[in-house]
Amino acid sequence: METRHFVMESFDGPSPEGRFTIVAKDALKLADDERAQAPKPSRGYLTADIGSGTTSVTLLPVGIGNLEYPASGYVSIGGKEICAFTRSGDVLTLTRARYNTAAVAHKSQDRVQLCLEYVGQSPATILRDLFVTYAGVPAAYIDLNDWQEEASAFLGVLYSALIPEPTGVNKLASELVQQAALAVWWDDLHRQMRMRVLRPILSDAALFDDQNILSRSMRIKDQHEKRLSQVWVYYGLVNPLTKADDPTNYRSLHVSGDLLAEADYGQPAVKKIYARFIPEFGRQVAQRAGDIVLGQYRFPPRLMTFQTFRGVEPLPELGMGCNVMAQPMQTDTGAPAVIPSQITRITPQESGFLIEAPELRFVGEPIDLGDRTIIINSNVQNFNWRASYDRLYPAPTVDDEIICIINPGVLVGSNSTSLAAFVLGDWPAFANLTIRLRGGIRGKGGAGGKGGSAGSGGGNGSAGGTALYARHAFKLELFEGASLWGGGGGGGGGAGGPSGSISGGGRGGGGGGGAGVAAGAGGSGNNPGRGGSATGGGSGGSGGGEAGGGRSGGNPGNAGDRGGTGTNPTLSGGNGGGAGAAIDGNSYSTKTGPTNTLRGRLIN
Structure with missing residues (x-):
């Protein structure tokens, strides 16, 4: 006798004859959207209005912080803004405008919803958390080690998401199952929830044919x-x-x-x-x-429905990958066709089983599980290779070839001269890294110096920013049309004119901003300097009276010019900002391709 395990949904009875009717479902029913939500709704709310710059808020009701909010994480305030937080009691210290949301004002009573964040995790870990933590599936129903080994052996990538509002667990799990190409089902014989990475059915998988399929029970439907x-x-x-x-x-x-x-x-x-x-x-x-x-x-998959006998191998199990061979299925040559399939439904009967098995065919090249490539195909600022890698792939191994490709026309820039546009990050010593640069990596342009006031020298321009920063060996493959440019230095501000009552006094002109994807701003002055552009430094502004003019910011990878000198008495213009480095960590690089793609210093 076989025992099958289900979750009791409802019962009715007794009837006049003393009978009870029981409705039972598989354990996945616990994850239905109307029953299970992730994250769980938070009950905290703001005690007072806050502005767009507020960084500390207090929650009500009193004590809700310790009850429902962890020591740190992310919250959604009023459904309008995501903030990172740390917590002490009911007080949250906020870092505003996270996850591409804008810092805005919020009203008293606005809800503060705890977000659910997954960063660089196996789909096995995410699904188990959704099912156990949020749907109430008993942890004993999921063999996490088995799931993780399956994902590691046949998938080899990681997934990330921030869920800011309560969302149906079934919806989230179904999305991840589709995006990771998985199958998840309830094994009612062994009281286990199973997970399998979709992959081709092996030729020696269990076979259903005329020897174990009940005669004339086969039904085939093309699912156009x-x-x-x-x-x-x-x-x-x-x-x-x-x-x-x-x-x-x-x-x-x-x-x-x-x-x-x-x-x-x-x-x-x-x-x-x-x-x-x-x-x-x-x-x-x-x-x-x-x-x-x-x-x-790619081809309309066939749905096969057939019956088998009890006591005849193989014993069908839900989720089983199998091969089905039965008339009238044939190849183009007339030979019996073998259809790779996966069993998705079993109805036990007195003499056997009624089975549904849709075709599970894979067309195209096999997936390379060792591929550890990241492709940058849209403009981005302050890219950290290792941080992005960790959101997509497991820890590198000695056999991995880790590649980052910057596509043609794509620019990797920086929003600060103190931050490199592209940072390799920290890697194990054995990591084999290759950058294929077809687009651009460019440091930020330095700001122009301020024009000096009467009797004062001009302000110095700021140095340009670094394009690429590395402290680990890497191969750099350069292609025609690529650009690896340090930021241009800001132009020096012009010196001020004579002070006091001497004629000809005036303020110096502002220096021009240096070149960069995020170009440097022009300095203030009698006439402000112009900001730089992606490909050129901005011009300096003219001075008043006998004051000196500001000078131009540097082109990509070049220093800014020194500011003009005032007269009577002579005062110095500001120094031009230094050229940004094309590569800080040049000794770690092995370069191939045209070196005219490099502009700026090569240091360290």
Whole structure:
């Protein structure tokens, strides 16, 4: 006798005959959206109005901080802004405007919702947390080690997301299952929740054929409504507070397409996936998701329904990958066709089992689980390679080839001269790193110096920022059209004219800003200097009377010019800001390709 395990949904009875009716479901029912939400709703709210610059708030009701909020994390205030926080009692110390939201004023009584954040985690870990922590699935139902080993062996990538509002667990789990190409099901025989990474069915998997399929029980249906010729994967969610199914809320798009399939069937069939769990720079991960879905549904998958006998091998189990061979299925040559399938439904019967097994076919090249590539395909500032890697991939191993590609036309810049545009980050000594630069990495331009007031010298321009910073060995492959440029230094401010009542007094002109993706601002003065541009330094402003004029900011990788000198008495103009480094950590690099793509100092 077999025992199958379910969760009791409801019961009715007794009837006049003393009978009870029981409705039982599998454990996944606990994750239904109307029953389970993640994160759980928070009851805290603001005690008073706050402005856009407020960094400390107190929550009500009294004591709610210790009850519902951790020592640190992220909160959504009024559904308008995400803030990082640390907590002491009911007081939150805030870092405003996180996750691409803007700092805005909030009203007293605005709700303060605790967010749920996953950063660089295995889908096994995320799913287990959703099911156990938020849906109340008993932890004993999930073998986390088994799930993690499955994901590590057959997937090898990580996922990240911030969930700012209570959202159905089933919705979140279903999204992740699709984006990671998984199957999750309830094993009612062993009282376990199972997870499998979708992959080709092996040729020696369990076989169902005329030897174990009940005669004339086979039914085959072509599921034409599931055919696909294009899969669009939107990834890199911009603002978690806006709609997750809005394509304008995603930075990037990968399209997996099969034009031959469209020609074969006469029209396109498009599926859109809004991948909140795939962060920016995850093009390889998005491509994998799109390619697997397209490979499954490039041809209309067949749904097979058949019956088997009890006591005949193989014993069918839910989720089992198998091969099905039965008439009238044939190859083009007339030989019996073997259809790779996965069992998705089993109905036990007195003499056997009624089985549903949709075709599970993979078309295209196998997925390279060792690929550790990050592709930057849109402009970004202050990129940290290791931090981005950790959101997508597990810890590097000695065999991994870790690659970062900056696509043509893409610029990696910086919003501060004290921060490099591209930082390698900290890696183990064995890490094999390669940058393929087809776009640009450019430091920030320095600010122009201020024009001196009457009787004073001009202000110095600021130094340009660094483009690339490294303290680990790496290969740098440079391509035609690429640019690795330090920021231009700011131009010096002009000296002021004579002080006192001597004629000709006046303020010096402001220095021009240095070149950079984020260019330096012009300095103030009698006439302010012009800000720089992405490719050139700004011109200096003219001085008043006998005051000196400001001078130009530096072009990419060049120092700014020294400010003009005032007269009677002679005063010095400000020094031009130094040139930003193209590479700080040049001794760690091995370069190939055209070196005319480099502008700026090569240091350390």
